[in-house]
Amino acid sequence: MKAIYRVARATFFEAWRRRFLNAILVFAVLIIGSSWSLAYLQPGAELTLLIDIGLGAIRFFGMLIAVFLGVRLIADEMEKRTVHTLLAKPVTRTQFLVGKLVGALATVWSNILLMGIAFYIVFALKAPQFRNMDPEKGPVVRMDFMYANIAKAIGLSFLEVGCIVAIAVMASTIFSWILAAIFSFFLYFVGQMADFFRVLAQNPDRVESAVQRTFFAILYAVLPHFEVFDVREAILKDQFLPWLTLGKIVATGVLYIVIATLIAWLAFKGREV
Amino acid sequence: MTKIYQLEFGRKQTGVEDLNLEVEEGQIFGLVGPNGSGKTTTLKLLLGLVFPTSGTGEVLGFPIGHPAYKERIGFLPEGPYFYDHLNAVELLRFYGGLFGLGGKELDRRVQELLELVGMWDRRHIRVRNYSRGMLQRVGVAQALINDPDLIFLDEPTSGLDPLGAMQIREVITRIRDQGKTVFLCSHLLKEMEPLCDNIAILNRGRVVQSGTVDELLAGPQGMYMLRAHTVPQEVVESLRSFATEVRTWDSEIEATFADQKLAAQALEAVVEAGGTVRELSPYRRSLEEVFIDAVGGEAQ
Numbered sequence: 001m002k003a004i005y006r007v008a009r010a011t012f013f014e015a016w017r018r019r020f021l022n023a024i025l026v027f028a029v030l031i032i033g034s035s036w037s038l039a040y041l042q043p044g045a046e047l048t049l050l051i052d053i054g055l056g057a058i059r060f061f062g063m064l065i066a067v068f069l070g071v072r073l074i075a076d077e078m079e080k081r082t083v084h085t086l087l088a089k090p091v092t093r094t095q096f097l098v099g100k101l102v103g104a105l106a107t108v109w110s111n112i113l114l115m116g117i118a119f120y121i122v123f124a125l126k127a128p129q130f131r132n133m134d135p136e137k138g139p140v141v142r143m144d145f146m147y148a149n150i151a152k153a154i155g156l157s158f159l160e161v162g163c164i165v166a167i168a169v170m171a172s173t174i175f176s177w178i179l180a181a182i183f184s185f186f187l188y189f190v191g192q193m194a195d196f197f198r199v200l201a202q203n204p205d206r207v208e209s210a211v212q213r214t215f216f217a218i219l220y221a222v223l224p225h226f227e228v229f230d231v232r233e234a235i236l237k238d239q240f241l242p243w244l245t246l247g248k249i250v251a252t253g254v255l256y257i258v259i260a261t262l263i264a265w266l267a268f269k270g271r272e273v
Numbered sequence: 274m275t276k277i278y279q280l281e282f283g284r285k286q287t288g289v290e291d292l293n294l295e296v297e298e299g300q301i302f303g304l305v306g307p308n309g310s311g312k313t314t315t316l317k318l319l320l321g322l323v324f325p326t327s328g329t330g331e332v333l334g335f336p337i338g339h340p341a342y343k344e345r346i347g348f349l350p351e352g353p354y355f356y357d358h359l360n361a362v363e364l365l366r367f368y369g370g371l372f373g374l375g376g377k378e379l380d381r382r383v384q385e386l387l388e389l390v391g392m393w394d395r396r397h398i399r400v401r402n403y404s405r406g407m408l409q410r411v412g413v414a415q416a417l418i419n420d421p422d423l424i425f426l427d428e429p430t431s432g433l434d435p436l437g438a439m440q441i442r443e444v445i446t447r448i449r450d451q452g453k454t455v456f457l458c459s460h461l462l463k464e465m466e467p468l469c470d471n472i473a474i475l476n477r478g479r480v481v482q483s484g485t486v487d488e489l490l491a492g493p494q495g496m497y498m499l500r501a502h503t504v505p506q507e508v509v510e511s512l513r514s515f516a517t518e519v520r521t522w523d524s525e526i527e528a529t530f531a532d533q534k535l536a537a538q539a540l541e542a543v544v545e546a547g548g549t550v551r552e553l554s555p556y557r558r559s560l561e562e563v564f565i566d567a568v569g570g571e572a573q
Contacts, residue, residue, distance in 0.1 A: 002370070002371075002373055003371055006367065006370045006371050014356055080354045081354045082356060084320075084348070085350060085353065085355065085368070085415065087320070088350075088425075089343060089348075090344045090371060090372060091343075092340055270324070272322065
């Protein structure tokens with residue numbers, strides 16, 4: 001555990017010195033910070049736009065940071081040959097890999113935390129003004145569950161970027177970092193549409209060929225379902241997000257992280273450095 | 274052990290072939306060889322960084338790659354790279370932490386090692402601002418952080434100025450004097466000769482010659498060498514008639530003789546002619562000569 005902690009700690013502090021990732025974070029915080037002004041672009045739906053931009057930015061920029069950090073973790077160690085001195089110490093490949101992953105998770109989660117705090121501040125300051133913007137209809141949306149739901153949505157972003165980091169690290173143990181980045185982005189965007197493949201697989205009216213439906217069914221089964229982490233619709237309807245539903249999403253996310261880590265471990269344990 | 278690297282498109286490259294080495298405890302073992310001869314591959318195999326294609330090995334009684342022996346070894350890679358956002362103290366604390374060291378014991382060890390390699394005064398400079406020599410010095414320090422029983426050094430004096438190289442050689446000798454074992458890889462033959470107890474010469478992945486330094490450098494049985502200067506030219510010419518080889522430069526002369534009797538005859542001739550004898554000793558080759566003999570033929 002000590003070796004994992006040491007590697008994770010070094011990874012965390014090293015990652016925070018990467019200017020490119022810091023630039024993405026600064027840009028994300030700027031967009032989140034100015035989301036209230038962008039919300040005025042859609043009169044009457046300011047709150048919707050505020051939530052869309054804020055939570056959307058957290059997810060999108062969190063994903064960017066997760067991919068760019070994840071794919072470079074192992075690659076940098078190999079290119080700079082720092083891995084030689086590290087694995088010559090009492091650090092197994094498993095400890096090294098898990099340490100790198102934990103360090104990366106800590107980095108992306110601290111990024112999400114900062115973005116989440118920025119959004120929460122903007123939301124707390126502006127949402128009370130926006131909810132009564134329509135004088136004819138009264139409050140556009142209620143605020144019964146809004147604050148708690150936003151906290152839950154940010155919590156799910158933690159899990160989502162965790163999955164992406166794990167997938168990016170996994171891909172980087174198999175492919176070159178550029179290919180790994182392409183693979184990770186591809187999986188993320190296709191994973192957003194996973195439910196669409198289920199619809200196609202179960203709908204003979206839309207897809208006549210049984211072979212094609214089977215193909216879509218396999219895609220649905222194999223692809224990670226990133227759409228489950230997006231709860232913006234429920235927030236906008238101010239629906240209570242049941243804990244059981246959240247529990248299922250969390251379990252799904254943890255499962256993705258575990259599977260990706262296991263594949264990464266299988267690929268890395270026999271890798272020569 | 275044999276290591277064959279699988280390259281792209283099914284091509285293969287031999288790293289080392291039928292490598293068979295035994296290093297005794299408490300000695301400095303030198304692995305020498307030209308670039309690409311398999312020195313670094315050998316080190317990587319012993320450290321478990323790459324896996325043998327066939328064969329096995331043991332380090333400190335454990336199979337290669339076993340985590341247990343890594344507690345007791347140190348390693349300095351060639352052209353070392355470290356996390357460049359750290360300074361020397363942070364770097365050594367990081368590596369020390371991997372061995373479970375901490376607190377005042379680690380602080381004391383860090384200071385001791387940085388003083389040993391001459392980096393204590395520059396301990397707050399970040400690694401990214403280091404010169405090659407500074408990297409090498411701090412690399413030696415990190416390799417010693419756990420007070421290892423066995424230390425692997427790949428080109429330890431590379432990039433160092435003469436004074437720095439001498440300091441590192443002193444460190445290596447001191448480690449051996451403490452009863453520890455040093456496994457040294459280098460192509461700097463002049464450095465290896467006085468430093469090593471045993472040497473193996475590697476060429477194209479194979480050990481082409483090995484033994485103690487005395488064994489390797491010993492000339493043919495019974496041969497003697499005479500070194501002298503200001504020897505009159507006619508005496509030099511007379512020496513050529515019974516010497517195996519005579520070399521001259523400036524006013525110096527170096528001659529080898531097949532036996533002690535001929536050497537004594539030459540000594541007498543030089544002294545009588547008023548020349549100054551510098552050395553008369555059993556003939557000993559330089560490591561460079563041994564190396565060229567062992568490797569040169571194959572290289573051609």
